[in-house]
Structure formats: C-alpha cells, structure tokens
Amino acid sequence: xxxxxxxxxxxxxxxxxxxxxxxxxxxxxxxxxxxxxxxxxxxxxxxxxxxxxxxxxxxxxxxxxxxxxxxxxxxxxxxxxxxxxxxxxxxxxxxxxxxxxxxxxxxxxxxxxxxxxxxxxxxxxxxxxxxxxxxxxxxxxxxxxxxxxxxxxxxxxxxxxxxxxxxxxxxxxxxxxxxxxxxxxxxxxxxxxxxxxxxxxxxxxxxxxxxxxxxxxxxxxxxxxxxxxxxxxxxxxxxxxxxxxxxxxxxxxxxxxxxxxxxxxxxxxxxxxxxxxxxx
Amino acid sequence: xxxxxxxxxxxxxxxxxxxxxxxxxxxxxxxxxxxxxxxxxxxxxxxxxxxxxxxxxxxxxxxxxxxxxxxxxxxxxxxxxxxxxxxxxxxxxxxxxxxxxxxxxxxxxxxxxxxxxxx
Numbered sequence: 053x054x055x056x057x058x059x060x061x062x063x064x065x066x067x068x069x070x071x072x073x074x075x076x077x078x079x080x081x082x083x084x085x086x087x088x089x090x091x092x093x094x095x096x097x098x099x100x101x102x103x104x105x106x107x108x109x110x111x112x113x114x115x116x117x118x119x120x121x122x123x124x125x126x127x128x129x130x131x132x133x134x135x136x137x138x139x140x141x142x143x144x145x146x147x148x149x150x151x152x153x154x155x156x157x158x159x160x161x162x163x164x165x166x167x168x169x170x171x172x173x174x175x176x177x178x179x180x181x182x183x184x185x186x187x188x189x190x191x192x193x194x195x196x197x198x199x200x201x202x203x204x205x206x207x208x209x210x211x212x213x214x215x216x217x218x219x220x221x222x223x224x225x226x227x228x229x230x231x232x233x234x235x236x237x238x239x240x241x242x243x244x245x246x247x248x249x250x251x252x253x254x255x256x257x258x259x260x261x262x263x264x265x266x267x268x269x270x271x272x273x274x275x276x277x278x279x280x281x282x283x284x285x286x287x288x289x290x291x292x293x294x295x296x297x298x299x300x301x302x303x304x305x306x307x308x309x310x311x312x313x314x315x316x317x318x319x320x321x322x323x324x325x326x327x328x329x330x331x332x
Numbered sequence: 333x334x335x336x337x338x339x340x341x342x343x344x345x346x347x348x349x350x351x352x353x354x355x356x357x358x359x360x361x362x363x364x365x366x367x368x369x370x371x372x373x374x375x376x377x378x379x380x381x382x383x384x385x386x387x388x389x390x391x392x393x394x395x396x397x398x399x400x401x402x403x404x405x406x407x408x409x410x411x412x413x414x415x416x417x418x419x420x421x422x423x424x425x426x427x428x429x430x431x432x433x434x435x436x437x438x439x440x441x442x443x444x445x446x447x448x449x450x451x
Contacts, residue, residue: 053372053373054369054370054371054372054373055364055365055368055369055370055371055372055373056365056369056370058373059361059365059369092375093375093376094375094376095375095376095377095378096378097378097380098375098378105408105411105412108411108412108414108415109350109353109354109411111415112346112347112349112350112411112414112415113346113347113350115342115343115346115347122336122339124339126338126339126342126422127434130419130422130434130437130438130441131434131437133419133441134437134440134441134444137441137444137445137448138444140448141444141447141448144448192433192434193431261346261414261415261418262415262416262418262419262441262445264412264415265412265413265415265416265445265448265449266444266445266448267448268412268448268449269412269448269449269450270448272386272387272409272412273386273387274380274386275379275380275381275382275385275386276380276381277381277385277405277408278375278381278385279360279364279385279401279402279404279405279408280364280373280401280404281375282357282404282408283357283358283360283361283364283404283407284361286353286354286357286407286408286411287354287357287358287361290350290354
C-alpha cells in the first residue's frame, strides 16, 4: 500500500474512532489500537504510540467546550493527577519490558471491562449525596457546584484516598496501553468519590491529556511515535471527536452505548485471543 | 481570579494549542505526501524510529531544515506540550489565589511531566 492510500485509510478509520469515542465518552484510543493492530496489521508498539497522540488530541480538543459549561473540577483533577502521572510513567516503562502478548491480553481485558462498565451505565442515575464530605476534601477545597436544569447544584466529595489509589491504576493502564483509561477514571470519581456523573466525565477528560503527556516522553524516546502514522490519526481523531460531540446532542444515548458495548466486547475478545495465541 | 475564570482561560489555551499543533502536523503531512506519497509503507514489524526522530533536540534540528517527518513530529510535540503548559499555567493561577497546598501539588505534577519529557 502506498503512503498516500495508507494515510487516507487511517484518517478515515481515526475519524470513526474519534467520533465513536466522543459519542460514548470513552475516548478514541480504546477503538484505535485494535483498529490499527487487527485492521491495518500495524505493530502493537506503533499503534500504542499513535493512540497516545490521539488521546491528547481528543482531551485537549473537548476540554475547551466542557470547561466553558462549568462542569470539570480543576482542584480534584490536579490532585488526582499526582497519582495518574506517576502510574503512567511506571506503565510506559513496563511496555518495553513486558512481552507484547501480555500487553495485548491486558488491553483485551481493559476492553471487556469498558464494555461491562458501559453496559452498566446505560441507565444513568443522578442522586446527589447528602453525606458530608471527606475532611481531606474539605481541607483541599474540593467541594464545588455544577450546572443543572434547576440551577447551580452543590456537591460533596468522598473517599479521596480511595479515588487516589484507583487513579494510580488508571495511570498505569494508560502508560501501558496508550489509552486515556477514561472508564477507570470516571469510575474512580463517580463510584468511589461520589461525584456527579457529568463532573466525573469532564474532569476525567481534562486529566486524560495530562496523564498521556506523562508517558509521551518515554514513548518518543523509545521510538514508538511514528510521524507518518500519527499524522492521519491525530487529524482524523480530532475532527471525528468534534463531529461526534455535535451529533451527541441529537442521538439516543442508550442505543449508542449498546452498539458500542457490542463492538468493544468483540474487539476485546479478539485482542485476548491474539495475545494468548502469540499472533502479534 | 476564581476557579471558574481559571478554567475558561485554561480551556482556551488548550484549544489554541491543539489548533496550532494540528496545523503544523497537517503542513508537514502534506509536504511529506507530496514528496513521498507513492512510496510503500509497512508497519507490521517494529523497528523503532531513527534516532533523529526520538529526541526533542534532534527533532528540532530536522524541523529547522524543513524535513517533513520532523515537522510532523514537532506538531506532535506541540500537542504533547499543550497539557503540560496548562499545568504550568495552573501553578501561577493557584499562586495568585494564595493556595500554597495546590501550588505544591501542581508543581509536583509539572515536575513529573517535565521529568518524563526530559528522559
């Protein structure tokens, strides 16, 4: 295949990955890596490098829209970044050490987990907690408000240290797999720290870019980031996520999630199969 | 400055960073495809990028000589630097709020990021 054809095809694939990523709130990386590895026969290391770049593009691109609406919590995000950046550094170092088949298998498991998570989230709740905040959260002034149809709604923050440790795991997965691991981040904030769903997803979106930047240096110096591959990926994912965010307001989210669950569960099974068989 | 105003400022910074990085990547990509578009590509075997594309200084040197691949790589590095810049700006803004704890936390995050990029 010529460079031009290859770039165009990757661009179209990334457009799709970015669009679906934005629509489902899981980011593009989780679709991009299997697409590159299984669809385009790209070596896993190159795919991880390109995916990492796509993660930063979507995170930074979407963040400007989210912050204007006043959902994301800068203090919580920055505090939890301490755990995710350290985890990411560790994970990025492990890529060069762990065998490829292991990384593929872990990726497959992460996909299946994301599918399960999305499936559970298909009927999103929204009960504000009435229990007072964790004293640490109060000391760090993490409590804040977020916009709802009824006006600004204050919220409380719980189990800060529990969320913090889970974020370390999220960071490690991100460095190891070149993904944003948004699903784990949202889980840590929503389920463990008790934050409202929209605060969790938008703060997670902000954090994803910073976490990915922490592994980017290691990826670059090891030669995982190929400019010719990353070029169509970055441009495609970025455009795709802008389009996806536009469609989001009109689409039926329940059906979208269900479609997404099916697709990534299938990809997850395939990644695990390839990883265990050693076909990568 | 309130947290809210900070967020808006930081959000705009992110958007600007992505747009500039995207433009550089697109420019380098077009140059590359015009000159080498018909060459074959194969990513099925991992060889790793050549040394000139692996570090900040060598990428900069290549970009100054307007080598297309190096230009793309500069665009990608600009993209990576955008969240780093956002963290750096947060340090100043927390300092302005006289929030010593968060200045410390943010400086720590910035330190880890810079350490990873300097590797």
